[in-house]
Amino acid sequence: MPTAIHPQAVFPPFTPDSILAFQFSSWYPRFKRISIKSTIIRPLEDSFREYLNSDGVFVPEGSENCPSESTLSDNGDETDDSASEPDSEYGIEHFAFPDLDDKIRQAISEYGAVFPKLNFSSPRDAAWVLPMSSPLRCTSPADVYLLLKSSDFISHDLDPETTFQYCEERPQAYELELVLRKWYPVDRVREFRCFVRQETLLGISQRDPNYYPFLNERDMERRITEAISQVWEGNVKGNWEPTRGNYTFDVLLTRDLKRCHIVDFNPYGPNTDPLLFTYDELLALVIDSPAHPAAASNVPIHQHNMVPFEALSLSSGRNIEEFAEAWKDEIRASTKD
Incomplete structure (x- = not known):
């Protein structure tokens, strides 16, 4: 087990501004073209934060896609007093967000269905509350609220x-935002987290912790690293440096593994899950010399789905086609031996 290293010795210093650079509304406008279509709703009412922090799992009034039941009695001239009283006996507070409901319905109308998140976190841990046949698929404001209210993950964004x-120090202002992303049936095996330190792409980890043997196939490794390297070099590298070139970003590869969409950015730090890595391992991979055999290569290194070090050496000074031919020759030679 790696020796623990004090966070200050591993991670760059964080400031409120550097953290806020990772909230969705900060990075999405710049990378909208290569990301998933999304709608950002901000600012939100203070009562929305109160709702998410309140006890119990319930949806605000009027958020279902059906008309509210009338509180009038059958004769039309008497009211049912019990229907208008708060459920104080059970400690349930009443919330209603009609304006927000309308904005959510508008996004659902545009996208067909949405997947919600807040500034930084998404309610993936609450996928069980909606049908497993289409996890996290929201088709009404009530679905959105139910996911958020059932999630422990989003508590990170609330406090x-x-x-x-x-x-x-703490920021002078921090506004909660609701993000509605176009829902897709996502194949988890095509989701990856990429680690960048000192503006160097160090490694790529699958986000799904399950083991997939085909990810160890060399052709599969090449296609994945090639697609991710291209989007990083062509769109991210040098174009976004919130913490001096230290960050992580999540991607979703297309079915043909030729392109990828940026799903999220996160700090390179202890509040971001390193998945199949440890941060000690990533620290050891920092290239501190231009003479290092990996310095001229953008091939990520990974302990499970990794390109062997010999491949890094072969890739030095070569383009993709030249490297592929050199690698085939190396394989043929090793096979004869």
Whole structure:
């Protein structure tokens, strides 16, 4: 097991501004063209944060896609007093967000269905509350609220003390935002997290922790690293440096593995899951010399789905086609031996 290293010795210093650079509304406008279509709703009412922090799992009034039941009695001139009283006996607070409901319905009308998240976090841990045949697929405001209300993950975004826990100070202003992303049936095996330190792409980890033997096939490794390297070099590298070239980004590859969409950005730090890596391993992979055999290559290194070090050496000074031919020759030679 790796020796623990104090966070200050591993991670770059964090400031409120550097953390806020990773909230969705900060990075999405710049990378909208290569990301998933999304709608950002901000600012939100203070009562929306209160709703998410309140006890119990329930949806706001009027959020279902059906008309509200009347509280009038059959004769039309008497009211049912019990229907208008708060459920104080059970400690249930009443919330209603008609304007937000309308904006959510508008996004659903445009996209067909949506998947929600807040500034930084998505409610993936609450996928069980909606049909497993189409996980996280929201077709009404009530679905959106139910996912968020059932999630533990989003608590990170609700409390500034948690959101900015690695900063020495707190931001002067921090507004909660609701993000509605166009829903797709996502194949988890095509989701990857990429680690960048000192503007060097160090490694790529699958986001699904399940083992997939075909990901170890060399052709599969080449196609994945090639697609991710191309989108990073062509769209991200040098174009976005929130913490001096230290960050992680999540991607979703297309079915043919030729292109990928940027799903999210996260800090390179202890509040981001390193998945199949440890941060100690990633620290050891930082290239500190231009003479290093990997310095001229953007092939990520990974402990499970990795390109052998010999491949890194072969790739030095070669383009993709030249490297492919050299690698085939190396394989043929090793096979004869």
